[in-house]
Structure formats: structure tokens, C-alpha cells
Amino acid sequence: MNFVNPIKYISITFNDIIQDLNSDPKTSDAPYWWKVIFAGIFALLSIRANVGINQMFGPTVEDRTIAEDLFAEQDYRLRGKLAARVLIDIVVDSTATASGPYTIPVEKLRGTTKPILNATPIRYEAREPLVIPQGQTTTVLEFFHQTSKEELSIGKTQNLNMQTFYIRDIDVLPETLWLEIGAERYDVVDTMAYSSSTDRHFICKRLSTGEAVCILGFIDEIDGTQYGKLPAVGLDVIAHYAVGGGAIGNQPANTITNYIGEDPKVLSINNPQKGEGGAEPETLENAKRIAPLRSNTHDMFWDENSGRVIAKTVSGVLEARCIITGILAADVYVMPFGGGTPSQTLLDEVKDKLIAHSVFEQIAEGLSVFGVQYLYTGIQGKVHMKTGYTYSSKEKYIYLAAGLRSHPTSFYIHQYYIENGLQATIDLINGTFLSLIGFSFDYNNDLVPIRRMLDNLEYQYFGDSFGPDDIQTFVIANVEGVDYIEMQNPFSRINVSTGEIINPSSIGFSSDD
Secondary structure, X not given: XXXXXXXXXXXXXXXXXXXXXXXXXXXXXOOHHHHXXXXXXXXXXXXOOOHHHHHHOOOOOOOHHHHHHHHHHXXXXXXXXXXXXXXEEEEEOHHHHOOOOEEEOHHHOEEEOOOEOOEOOOEEEEOOXXXXXXXXXXXXXXXXXXXXXXXXXXXXXXXXXXOEEEEEEEOEOHHHOEEEEOOEEEEEOOOOOOOOOOOOEEEEEEOOOOEEEEEOOEEOOOOOOEEOOOOOOOOEEEEEOEEEOOHHHOOOOOXXXXXXXXXXXXXXXXXXXXXXXXXXXXXXXXXHHHOOOOHHHHOOEOOHHHHHHHHHOOOOEEEEEEEEEEOOEEEEEEEEOOOOOOOHHHHHHHHHHHHHOEOOOOHHHHEEEEEOEEEEEEEEEEEEEOOOOOHHHHHHHHHHHHHHHHOOOHHHHHHHHHHHOHHHHHHHHHHHHHHHHOOOOOHHHHHHHHHHHHHOOOOOOOOOOEOHHHHHHHHHHHOOOEEEEEEEEOOOOEOOOOOEEEEEEEEEEEEOO
């Protein structure tokens, strides 16, 4: 296929580029929000964007509410807290199922952690009813770290574009949220890009206070396309939802034993395994790195973020960095799974995919794909312990902290920890670091110090400089008992180029303690 660039060379403003995109048959049918974003980015790349677009795509955002709005322009939703999941063993009285199946409604499938003095119990609930077969007295059901709320009236419809409704509760879990409008149910979606005029959809975003905002659909003022059903005027809007989430939901095994569902047939509950998947809200720094300008929806390569996301969809790519070097020109750096050097076959696959997902075929002429370059350095130092602590009791954690702070795949370990929990991450750490540091770890004995490191992990990324203070600061902050470290290598800051990343060739510490 041969695409002709629809943007005229004389088009230098945002509005001119929008008109060009509307006039070309290859891009005229694209959603208006797509054209807005693409025109803004194209103008930025030519360094001719107007003031409004420069403000829209400002590089730094401190307030989370403003950040929500900016990312919404890219059709990207900042992730809030995630609710932990936990399997609960449920024991019922034998009389419950003596003559047939026994059903426990969802509102009675609730429990908390053991009550402890001066501590609020952590609450867990099921999201579906439970049917226990005849003659069975024990079963297992998945609970979630959440608290269901009463139905809440949040306003009336006005048949407006993007009408908003506020829920003044903190930490609403979007996966539990739905709206009752008139006699119909409306469900939350990440994007309206795929919503037709009959789809009962809405978007949920958060304020900096943690409160939720529900946003109904809209009509494209340019071409009349409708995204999401617009309900009639004057209908009551009722919110159904639960609140909760956060890392606190990842409670240890055998701690969720307090049944509060008030079903007289339930004798006991217990979690034989720890909770998994609870996480704190997505940070702005993370969102600024990965927000793909909805390339995961429209699947197009048009800027550095979307280029990175598309490259990472190629099997075998762990991480990538895309640098726009000019109009229709970019350099892409690729790290394969496990680190190391990517094969030429993998690099070619990345390049072909980026070309295939570009609006303009001319990108092939200006696109270069390379393997990330590793800048190897040894890490050595002399550790001094505080009074009352011994080096031998903390040595393995000192080595691990140094490895986590310097290893090129630590960003992946941190992401894996958030998604899969601590126990699985310790297995990954052993596979990654055993040959480098000579120590292995297990969940029962090492969970507290390793969790502390992972919760506070700072890691290397392509093009990040690295120095002795990075090791000193991270080890001292996260390994109990370390007073200070005399770093011998690296002895000064190492500056790396765009396509390079630090990689520790060896780690070695000593101590007089």
C-alpha cells in the first residue's frame, strides 16, 4: 500500500492539520479525538504547536486531578487502588445441605481479619453468591478486599455530552461500579472508542481527593458519531459500588477468620493462603512513562509512548525505548526478556510491526531499531554497621539491595511484584540474582526485608546515569542496621547515552564488623 502524507507542507498550525486529516480519505473516518491527539503531536514534532496544544501536552504534571484530565485527552485512565483477592475456605453445618443444595447470597459472604486491639479489621467480600451441593459441608470461594456501599442517588440525567456525576466516597473500585439509569444498567469501560450509540457505557475517573467521577457518552461535534448511549432527560442515576483496595489487602494466611455475614449455617471461614494482587494507586511517574495515547485501543504508532507500547507487544521484548528524532523518523532501543542482546530477527520484527502500525509508510525510511547497550560496572564497597547489628546477619540483604538498585531488569521485577505478589517475586529474584550475588531467599524467612526493598524500589532505565550515591542511599534506607558505606566502585557518577543502561558485572562488599 502507498500512503500519501495528507498533511500539507504549508500546514503549520493545529487547526490546519486537523483540516488536512478531515480532507484525506485515509484519515477522515478516524475519531475526532484521534485527530486532535495526532495533530497536536505532529505540531509538536515540527515545533510549531500553538500555545493551547503546548499546554495540553505539558511535560510535568503535579496535581493528580490535572493529570487525570491530561491523560484523558490521550484516552488513558490512571489506575487507582487494586483490591486483593483471596481464597476462603467456608464450612457450613451439615443440616444446610442434608436435603439439597444450599445457597448463600452474596450479601452474606463477608468476613474480616481477626480483631486486634487498636487495629481496624480488614474486610473481605465475595462478588457472587455461593451454591453448596447437597451433602457437602466445605467449599472454597474467592473473596475481595472491599466494602459494599448502599445504593447512592447521584443525580438526574440532562441528555448532555459527557455529563458528569460525582461519588463522594474514597477509593471506589471501578470493577464493582455500575449505574442504574431509569430501568437500565450502564457499565464502566476504559475508553469510549469502541462504544456505539446504543451501548450503555460510562467512564470513571478519580479526583486528587480519591473521590470518583462518572462520565457518560458524547457526540462528535465534527462528524456526528455518537460514543455511548445518551439517556433521556430527567432519569434518576443510582450508583452501585464497593470501596477498598490497596496493598493492605494482601494479608497473611490464616488471618481472615471472622465471619460477619450472619448466615446461621456458616460455621467458620479461613484463608489458607495469603491475599494477592492488592496495590496502591498508579503513580504519575509510571503513567507518564507508559500512557500509550491509547495505542492499545487505536493501535497506531505516532509518538514515543505509543512506539514503546507497540514494540513491547512483540513476543520476546521485555522493554523498549522510542526516541523521535524528527518528522517521520525515530530510533527504537530494545531489551529482550532475560536481558542480554536481542537477535536481529527480533529487531526486524519490532521494526516491521512499527511500520505496519504507522499511518504513513514513509516512517520506514527514518526508523532504526537497535539492541540496548549495557554499560558494565562492578559494585564494591566497605559496609559499616550500627551498634548492635552484625554484618553477617545483613550481608545477603545488602547484596540484594545493591543488585536491585543496579540491575537492568529491576523495573520488570517491580512490575511483577505489583501484579503477582511477594511469594512469586521471590522466586523471580532467586532466578535473576543467585549467580550475581551468591545468595537465595525464601518467603518464610525473608519476606519482611524484601518487601521493604520492593515497596521502595528505585531502578535504572534506558539513559539513566548511575553513581555511588545511588547504591549508598538505597542500601542504607532499606537494610536495617547499615550505618554508612565507603563505595570503591563506582567511585564517580557514570553518564550513559539514550540507548544504554547500567548492568552490574559483579557485586562485592566487605566489613570490619
